[in-house]
Amino acid sequence: MQKIPLALAEADMVLARDILRDDNAGGPPICGKGITLTESLIERLKRMGVQTIAVEGHPVRMDGDKNPEEILLDLDRRFIKVENDPLTGRLKNIYRQYYAKSSGSGE
Numbered sequence: 697m698q699k700i701p702l703a704l705a706e707a708d709m710v711l712a713r714d715i716l717r718d719d720n721a722g723g724p725p726i727c728g729k730g731i732t733l734t735e736s737l738i739e740r741l742k743r744m745g746v747q748t749i750a751v752e753g754h755p756v757r758m759d760g761d762k763n764p765e766e767i768l769l770d771l772d773r774r775f776i777k778v779e780n781d782p783l784t785g786r787l788k789n790i791y792r793q794y795y796a797k798s799s800g801s802g803e
Contacts, residue, residue, distance in 0.1 A: 698754045702738065702746050706755075709733045713750040715741065767795060 697712040710732050714725035726744065727737070733751075741749070754761075762770065771791055778784040 697750050697752060698756060699748055699750045700756050700758070701748055702741055704756050705733055705738050705741075705749060705751070707733055707735050707738070709755055710752040711749060712752045715746060715749060718745075764795075768792070771795070 711727060711729055714729050715727040716725050717723060726746070727741070731737075771788065775784060775788045
């Protein structure tokens, strides 16, 4: 999941969270989780004053984002002190799989 400015949203992205009204966050959502964005829906959300949305995956490269290789190197660095422990090794693999799935890299 990635939170992005609505200005960077594109058709065919899928909402990862409901979009709620700022003035009535407890009310029904403006748009529900799992909805696929269209150009007309994006324009309608802009007119409603929506600033940011959460979309599935990580479709937009933002300033400061790490590339996939940097993320995996960072993961290896974080687990280096416990690399021989089978339980933390499993945890590291879970993180790798989660990252691959969320980034769409299919690793």
